[in-house]
Amino acid sequence: xxxxxxxxxxxxxxxAMNEVLPIANKLDPEQGDIPMSLRDKLAEMGYxxxxxxxxxxxxxxxxxxxxLITEELARGWMSVxxxxxxxxxxxxGFTAAQRREYLPRMARGEFLGAAALSEPDAGSDLANVxxxxxxxxxxxxxxxxxxxxxxxxxxxxxxxxxxxxQPSDPRRRHEGISQFLVLKERGKFPPGLTGSPIRKIGYFxxxxxxxxxxxxxxxxxxxxxREREDRGEGKGFYGAVSGLEVARVHTAARAIGLAxxxxxxxxxxxxxxxAFGQPIGExxxxxxxxxEMATEIEAARQLMYFVATxxxxxxxxxxxxxxxxxxxxxxAERVTSQALQIHGGYGYxxxxxxxxxxxxxxxxxxxxxxxxxxxxxxxxRLLPRVRK
Numbered sequence: 001x002x003x004x005x006x007x008x009x010x011x012x013x014x015x016a017m018n019e020v021l022p023i024a025n026k027l028d029p030e031q032g033d034i035p036m037s038l039r040d041k042l043a044e045m046g047y048x049x050x051x052x053x054x055x056x057x058x059x060x061x062x063x064x065x066x067x068l069i070t071e072e073l074a075r076g077w078m079s080v081x082x083x084x085x086x087x088x089x090x091x092x093g094f095t096a097a098q099r100r101e102y103l104p105r106m107a108r109g110e111f112l113g114a115a116a117l118s119e120p121d122a123g124s125d126l127a128n129v130x131x132x133x134x135x136x137x138x139x140x141x142x143x144x145x146x147x148x149x150x151x152x153x154x155x156x157x158x159x160x161x162x163x164x165x166q167p168s169d170p171r172r173r174h175e176g177i178s179q180f181l182v183l184k185e186r187g188k189f190p191p192g193l194t195g196s197p198i199r200k201i202g203y204f205x206x207x208x209x210x211x212x213x214x215x216x217x218x219x220x221x222x223x224x225x226r227e228r229e230d231r232g233e234g235k236g237f238y239g240a241v242s243g244l245e246v247a248r249v250h251t252a253a254r255a256i257g258l259a260x261x262x263x264x265x266x267x268x269x270x271x272x273x274x275a276f277g278q279p280i281g282e283x284x285x286x287x288x289x290x291x292e293m294a295t296e297i298e299a300a301r302q303l304m305y306f307v308a309t310x311x312x313x314x315x316x317x318x319x320x321x322x323x324x325x326x327x328x329x330x331x332a333e334r335v336t337s338q339a340l341q342i343h344g345g346y347g348y349x350x351x352x353x354x355x356x357x358x359x360x361x362x363x364x365x366x367x368x369x370x371x372x373x374x375x376x377x378x379x380x381r382l383l384p385r386v387r388k
Contacts, residue, residue, distance in 0.1 A: 008065055012072035015045060020076030021353075027205065029350045033154075034079060034205045039109060042080070047073070048087030049107025051246070056103035062312035063246050067253040067304055074257025075264075078360040079205030081254050086112040086151060089247060090159060093179055093224030093231055093239050114155035116146035116182075116211055117240055123148070124373050126161070127174040127237060131213065133162035138220045140180065142192075142213040148367075152195055152209040158182040159224070160213075165234050179224040179236035182216075192216035202359030245311050245321040247368050252304040252328035255364040256297060258357045259332040262339030263293045265354060269343055286342060293335045300328040319381040326374035329364035336361040 001009075023038055042048060050066045052058025059065075066088060074081035087106040090113040094102060105111035122128040131144025142162055152158060158181075165176035184190050193216050195209040224239060225231030231239045267290060270281030280286050307324045310317035336358040340347035347354045365371045 005065060005068060008061075009068045009072065011045075012047075012069040013075075015041075016072045016076035016080075020073060020080050024077030024080070024205070024356070025353055028077065028353075028356050031204045033207070034077075034083060038080065039083070042084060043109030046107070047084045048109040048112065049103075050084070051088045052091075052103055052107045056099065056107060058103070058107040062308070063249050064305065064308040064312055066246070067249050067308045070250055070253035071257040071260070071301075074254040075261050076257075077205060077356075078254050078258055078363075079203060081257060082203075083112075083151070083206065085247075085250055086114065086155065089243065089250065090115065092243055093159075093181075093226075093228075093236075095221075095227050098181075111156045112151070112154070113157045113159055114149055114151040116149045116152070116158050116160040118148040119145060120147055124370055126240065127177070129161055129163055129177055131160070131162045133164050133178060133180060133218075136217060140218040140220070140222060142180070142182075142216040142218060144213055146211040146213075148198070148208060149195075149211050150203070150208040151206050152211055153189070153207060154186060155184065156186050157184060158211075161236055161240055174237040176234050177237040177240075178233050179239050180218055180222045181224055182218065182222065190216075202356070203363055244369070245307070245317060248321040248325035249304060249308050249311060251364055251368040252300065252307070252324040255325075255328040255332035255361060256300050256304065258361045258364070259293070259297050259300070259328075259335040262336040262354060262357045262361075263290065263297060265352070265357075266290060266293070266339045266342045280342070289338050289342060293338055296331045296335055300324070300331045303327055319378055322369070322374040322377040325368060326371055326378070329361070330371060332361035332364055333358075 019038065019041055023035065046059045047069060049058030050061050050069060051063065054060035070081045073084065087109060091103060091106060102111050117126060119129055119131060121130065131142065131146060133140045133142050142160065144162065146160065149158065160180045160182055161177060162180060163176055164178045167173050167175045189195055192214050194212045197207045197209055200208055223233060225236065270286050270290065271279050273280045303324045307317055307320045310320060336354065340354045340358050343352055343354055346352055
């Protein structure tokens with residue numbers, strides 16, 4: 001932690017507590033959307049362009065600073081910590097011309113995206129995508145269904161993973177998959193694309209969609225990764241998974257922010273809630289819970305810092321990134337559950353934000369790769385499989 005990083009962290013903390021948390025406490029129980037006024041303030045802070053280079057108008061910072069800012073925003077509302085990835089976390093596969101055109105707008109929060117990767121039968125098994133893109137004159141035609149596409153309605157573009165060729169070898173199902181850029185008007189779906197909102201139990205502030213492409217036409221230049229031999233037609237799978245280390249640092253930071261909210265609220269509650277003639281924070285059972293919660297949070301944070309440093313140093317750390325995501329998300333569910341327990345019956349109401357932390361923490365074990373997928377990645381690096 002340098003002095004500059006402490007300043008970045010402090011500014012993000014003030015922003016989260018003063019600008020994000022009050023809105024979250026009001027709108028999350030109503031399942032309301034993140035207001036445009038808050039998105040504009042995020043843009044003013046530069047949070048949509050944390051890792052976008054200064055050449056394109058971003059802050060030009062690294063995964064470490066991205067994690068610092070994300071943790072603070074998640075302390076207020078995980079959805080706000082997530083929406084900044086619609087600028088920072090997308091844009092892979094752009095041509096040089098597209099980078100010049102789109103990245104400055106992304107950094108300003110004017111051109112934000114959504115990712116349509118998963119399908120009803122292709123979530124953790126992303127190589128199983130069946131949404132098809134077929135040649136249509138000089139362009140392409142998309143047909144199929146995508147699911148778990150958060151922010152599809154509010155986005156200015158959607159990055160879609162679709163199959164352009166059937167694999168010749170069933171053991172290499174990831175081949176023949178391409179990525180496409182679907183430009184759209186914010187707040188609407190274009191002709192040939194319809195969507196149905198998914199009824200979630202949390203992650204409010206924006207909608208998550210199931211999308212249906214029906215003879216949806218795309219121009220030839222919608223194919224992403226065209227300037228790289230390893231990212232073009234039929235190789236979109238590699239582009240989709242290329243940013244997973246940063247994405248898992250981002251998710252670990254979100255989980256830690258949620259857990260910290262549970263801890264900080266519990267510390268305050270334990271000092272003012274009186275039972276049996278004294279604050280409940282005087283009881284050893286409560287004190288030990290709080291000590292364990294704080295220890296788990298700090299352990300997750302230090303592992304995240306290590307992985308972020310490795311990412312910024314351009315060293316491979318896919319195993320460690322999976323460890324950080326796994327540990328932080330599992331920790332967040334435990335800690336927020338303990339926080340709810342400390343609050344007793346009040347924790348099980350919407351009068352306190354504990355239930356929001358708890359609901360959202362549960363999701364961190366699922367998105368950006370389930371805990372089971374992280375365990376598989378880690379175990380395969382520790383004990384490589386014998387090729388058959």
